[in-house]
Amino acid sequence: MWAMIVKEFRQLKRDRRTLAMLIVLPVLLLVIFGYAARFDVPSVPTVVVGPQAEQVASQLRAPFQVVEVDPNAGRALVESRLRDGVAVVGVVTGRGALLVLMDGTQLFSVQAAEGALARMAQAAKASGAGAPAVTVQVLYNPKLATSWIMIPGLTGLILLFLGALITSLGIVRERQSGTIEQLAVMPFRPWDVILGKIVPYLVLACLDLTVIVVVGIALFAVPFAGNFAVFALGALLFLLVTLGMGVLISTVSQNQGQAIQLAIMFVVPQILLSGLIFPISSMAAGVRWIAYVLPLSYFIDISRGVMLKDTPITALWEPLLVLAGMAMVVLGLAMLRFRRDLAPSTRRSRVMAPGPGPVST
Amino acid sequence: MTWGLESASVRFGTRTALNRVTLRAEPSTVSVVVGGDGAGKSTLLRALVGLVPLCSGLVRRPSKNEIGYIPATAGLYVDLTVGENLAFAGGAYGVRGAELIKRSSDILERIGLSDARARLGGQLSGGMQRKLAVGMALLHRPALLALDEPTTGVDPVSRAELWRLVSAAAAEGTAVVATTTYVDEAQRASMVMLLEQGRSIATGSCSEIVAAIPGRLGVVRSTAQPQGLSWRWGTTWRVWAPSNDLPEGAEPLQPGFEDAVIVASLSDEQKVWRDARAR
Numbered sequence: 001m002w003a004m005i006v007k008e009f010r011q012l013k014r015d016r017r018t019l020a021m022l023i024v025l026p027v028l029l030l031v032i033f034g035y036a037a038r039f040d041v042p043s044v045p046t047v048v049v050g051p052q053a054e055q056v057a058s059q060l061r062a063p064f065q066v067v068e069v070d071p072n073a074g075r076a077l078v079e080s081r082l083r084d085g086v087a088v089v090g091v092v093t094g095r096g097a098l099l100v101l102m103d104g105t106q107l108f109s110v111q112a113a114e115g116a117l118a119r120m121a122q123a124a125k126a127s128g129a130g131a132p133a134v135t136v137q138v139l140y141n142p143k144l145a146t147s148w149i150m151i152p153g154l155t156g157l158i159l160l161f162l163g164a165l166i167t168s169l170g171i172v173r174e175r176q177s178g179t180i181e182q183l184a185v186m187p188f189r190p191w192d193v194i195l196g197k198i199v200p201y202l203v204l205a206c207l208d209l210t211v212i213v214v215v216g217i218a219l220f221a222v223p224f225a226g227n228f229a230v231f232a233l234g235a236l237l238f239l240l241v242t243l244g245m246g247v248l249i250s251t252v253s254q255n256q257g258q259a260i261q262l263a264i265m266f267v268v269p270q271i272l273l274s275g276l277i278f279p280i281s282s283m284a285a286g287v288r289w290i291a292y293v294l295p296l297s298y299f300i301d302i303s304r305g306v307m308l309k310d311t312p313i314t315a316l317w318e319p320l321l322v323l324a325g326m327a328m329v330v331l332g333l334a335m336l337r338f339r340r341d342l343a344p345s346t347r348r349s350r351v352m353a354p355g356p357g358p359v360s361t
Numbered sequence: 362m363t364w365g366l367e368s369a370s371v372r373f374g375t376r377t378a379l380n381r382v383t384l385r386a387e388p389s390t391v392s393v394v395v396g397g398d399g400a401g402k403s404t405l406l407r408a409l410v411g412l413v414p415l416c417s418g419l420v421r422r423p424s425k426n427e428i429g430y431i432p433a434t435a436g437l438y439v440d441l442t443v444g445e446n447l448a449f450a451g452g453a454y455g456v457r458g459a460e461l462i463k464r465s466s467d468i469l470e471r472i473g474l475s476d477a478r479a480r481l482g483g484q485l486s487g488g489m490q491r492k493l494a495v496g497m498a499l500l501h502r503p504a505l506l507a508l509d510e511p512t513t514g515v516d517p518v519s520r521a522e523l524w525r526l527v528s529a530a531a532a533e534g535t536a537v538v539a540t541t542t543y544v545d546e547a548q549r550a551s552m553v554m555l556l557e558q559g560r561s562i563a564t565g566s567c568s569e570i571v572a573a574i575p576g577r578l579g580v581v582r583s584t585a586q587p588q589g590l591s592w593r594w595g596t597t598w599r600v601w602a603p604s605n606d607l608p609e610g611a612e613p614l615q616p617g618f619e620d621a622v623i624v625a626s627l628s629d630e631q632k633v634w635r636d637a638r639a640r
Contacts, residue, residue, distance in 0.1 A: 178434030185410045186453045187425035 017261060025265070033272050035284035036291075041112040043281065047081045049073040050093030057091075061120075063112050064089065075099070082139060084315035085305060089113045097133035104141025105149050105308050108279050140225075140308045148223075151216035152303035153276040156296050158212055159205055159235070160242050160270060165263040167201050167246025172259045175250070175341070184342045194331075194338055198243045205239050213307075226306035230313045234302035237323035241295040244330035251337035270296040298322050362423070363387050364409070364505045364536050369418030371404050371559075378404040380559045381418065385552070386505060386536040391527060393547045394540045395622065396556035402540035403433055405556065406507045409538060423505050426454060429498035429535075433509040436494025439483030443474055446482055446497055454501035461500075468496040471526060488519025495523060499530050506530055508539040512546060524549050544619050555625050562629040563621070571621040575628060576603040578620055579611030587611065590627050601627060 012019055043065040048057040053071040060066055067087055070077060078090030078101050088109040092099040100117065102110045117134060141148045174180045174197075183193055216222045224231075245266060253259035272278065273287070274296035280288060291297045298319035305311030313320070364386040371379035379401050386392050386409075396402045407413040409422060410430045422428060437446045447468065451461040469475045472492040474485075482490060491511055498506060508527065512520040524546070531537045539550075547553045548567050555563040555570070563570045581587040581598040588608045591600040600611050601624050607613065616624065 177439070178432045178436075179438060181407075181412055181432045181434075182430060182436070184412055185425065185428055185430040188453065 017258060021261060021265070029268070032269070032287050032290065035287045036273050037278055038282040038284075039108050039278065041109045041279055041282050044089050044109045044113050044116075045087045046089040046091065047078055047087040048091045048093065049075075049077050050091075051095075052093035053091075056093050056098065060091075061116075063116055075101070079139070083305075083309045083311055085301065085309075085311065097135050100134055100136045102136065102138045103309070104138040104144055105304050106279065107141075107144055107146065107149055108282065110138060110144060145220075147220040148308060149304060150276070151220055151222045152307045153274070153296075153300045155209060155212045155216065155235075156238060156274075156299040156303060157267075157271060157276060159209060159239055159299075160296055161263075161267050162205050162208060163201065163239055163242030164246045164249060164266050165260065166204075167198065167243050168249035168253065168259040168263055169256055170201070171197055171247060171250035171338075172253050172256050176255055180341055188342070190335065190339045190342045193342055194247060194335060198247065201243055201246075202239060205243075206235075209235055209239075222307065224307050226310040227313070230311075230316065231303065231306040233313075234299060234306070234316070234320060234323065237320060237327050238295055238299040238302075240327035241323060241330050244327060244334045247334035247338060248330060251334065251341065270294045273297075275300050295323060295326050298326075362421075362504070364421050364423065365538075366405070366409060366415075367419040367421075369405075369408055369415050369420060371401075371408050371413050372416045378559050379408060382554075382556070382559070382561050383564075384409070384538070384554055384561075386538045387552075388504070388534050388536045389531055390551045391531045391537040391539065391549065392552040392554070393550035394538065394554045394556050395542070395544060395547045396540070397542060399558075400556045401559035402556055403509050404559070406430070406509050406538065406540055409505075410507050423503075426501070427504040429501065429503035429506040431491075431494045431498050431508055431511065433513065433540075437482045437490060437497060439490075440481060442479050442481055443469070443485070443493055444478040446493060447500060450497035450500045456501055464500055468500060471529070472496045473522065486516075486519075488515040488523075491515055492519065492523055492526065495526055499526070499535075502533070503535060506535050506537045508537070510540050510542065512541060512543065520546070544622050547622075548618055555622060557626060557629055560629070563625040567618045567621075570625065571616055571618055574616050574621050574624050576601060576624075577605045577607055578602075578614045578616045578624065579607040580614045581608070581611045583610070592623060599623075603628065603631065 041063055044063045045067045046060060046064045047068040048060070048066060049070045051071055053069050057066045057069045068081065075092050078087075078092055081087040082090055082101060082103040088103045088106045090101040092101065102113055104110060114136065117136070121134070138144060174183070213224070217224055246263070249259055249262045249266065253262060269290065270276075273283070273291050274294050275291060276296065280291045280297065283291060301319040302316050305316055365384045367383050368381045369379060369383070370377065370381055382405060384392065384394070384405065394402050394405055404413060408415055408420060410428055411422060438449070441449065444465065447465040448461065451457060451465065456464060466475070469478060472495070474489060474493060477485065477489070482493065485493065495508065495511055498508070506527070511527070512523055515523065527537055527539065528549070541547065551566060553565065553567055553570060554561050563573065565573065579600045579602065580594070581591070581600055583598065587598050587600050587610070589600050589602060591598045599614070599620060600608060602608070
């Protein structure tokens with residue numbers, strides 16, 4: 001038995017990546033997730049409109065964070081701000097009761113806002129001052145159904161897993177079996193091989209996406225309020241990022257085990273840090289930046305916006321642009337790394353690549 | 362056009378994997394590179410087809426459209442059928458439609474897999490897999506065919522069939538370069554290179570290599586190992602005298618190709634040892 005234990009430790013010592021996963025990763029994840037996993041919302045972006053807007057805005061306390069006050073605007077402005085994700089709560093003032101509109105896709109922010117309103121009413125009652133009548137309307141997800149906000153995000157998570165893991169495994173399998181050397185000798189350009197590898201998974205992922213969305217709508221009655229083309233554009237950009245990550249993972253993995261490890265390390269943080277479960281605004285500032293470098297955070301913005309709120313493309317340009325930029329960077333890096341496998345003899349200037357005729361170097 | 366390497370060197374970090382090796386691959390000929398594990402055979406082929414950059418020297422190879430290559434590890438997709446493997450190889454080189462069907466049928470007939478078209482590559486025996494891999498590499502009728510240990514781990518009958526296939530390709534004008542660890546296979550080639558520690562220790566036809574043996578070779582019929590450079594051969598010992606002075610009791614012997622390979626290796630060791638001492 002002692003021989004077995006010694007052998008196992010020796011093997012572990014050489015497998016640095018597994019060792020790092022065993023020792024460093026748990027601590028790192030605990031610290032990051034500990035700071036990120038918070039349901040309490042410290043601030044709720046609020047827009048106040050109507051004749052008494054200034055007066056009401058001055059009375060709002062935390063967690064309400066007034067981002068816009070417009071005494072000349074009405075409900076239409078509030079709805080547009082909520083739809084575009086600029087604010088989560090909108091207060092419409094007028095002659096009668098205050099109308100408070102809330103964005104039901106921001107579950108925890110709505111709960112925080114409702115709690116704060118109740119506390120304000122209680123405080124006013126206790127001090128003897130007359131509290132104004134308040135009518136609350138929750139838009140986009142009136143029953144605050146968890147499934148409505150989870151399904152659009154889950155579609156992204158499933159695509160992420162499929163894209164990163166399956167693509168990387170496909171390429172690593174080619175390396176492990178040695179056929180990648182044959183591909184390198186065949187008259188393919190690196191792009192032919194990368195696209196040839198990615199396109200089948202892209203088609204599969206698109207089919208998968210359609211199935212997931214249809215099943216989500218059928219089983220959980222999640223609405224699809226917006227434009228499918230905008231959703232498809234966001235999904236395509238997001239898929240290019242995840243498939244590019246798959247290629248990138250494959251270029252730094254010697255076998256399928258390593259590829260699976262890296263894919264897990266890429267996917268797991270996105271489950272907890274992308275805003276899928278915990279609101280990004282609740283995360284500690286030290287870890288919040290991580291959310292902004294994860295592609296899923298931007299896809300969730302797009303999918304929730306389009307599916308639940310009919311957010312137009314004009315309000316989603318930012319996440320779309322970021323995803324497009326990420327796709328370019330990731331695919332560019334993947335391409336550069338993959339070229340080393342496919343055209344190694346072109347790396348040095350003294351050795352010319354085979355051209356159409358005889359080659360001398 | 363003659364393909365090949367001229368004074369080619371390949372380095373991996375500080376290790377020299379190929380040291381100023383020259384190999385000429387003429388059309389319609391089979392050249393065989395013989396060497397043990399780690400001799401640099403795969404590196405030589407990989408440098409020839411462009412998978413490894415040279416740090417010095419020259420390589421002449423045709424365009425990628427005219428190269429056929431199978432690595433030592435694989436050569437086919439185990440999860441594709443025999444027909445699908447050939448279709449992929451054809452598609453990669455632009456052989457499609459009726460031409461693909463015609464060439465595939467011809468190859469399958471030559472490698473004896475006509476009835477296995479629908480079988481998965483992974484379900485074929487080792488010998489059949491290698492034959493299919495060579496068939497795939499030949500489908501586009503390459504000008505240069507590079508085969509890395511095509512017969513390693515293959516049964517003797519399949520080995521003979523594989524060499525027949527390779528010879529037929531050469532007869533049609535292809536320049537074939539194959540590596541092997543089996544000395545007997547070298548005798549099928551018109552040009553042989555003996556490779557050791559990345560250096561070419563002998564080059565030429567088998568008879569030229571045998572004729573170039575320095576010193577004399579003898580046989581000693583005793584159980585005890587004789588003095589000098591000797592090796593076991595059945596119940597006898599072979600002994601090589603670089604300076605022509607065979608030890609007492611040794612009968613002179615006409616060397617065969619296998620003897621020549623051993624002598625070349627010993628001679629190289631002696632030279633390396635002398636060079637090291639001189640330094």
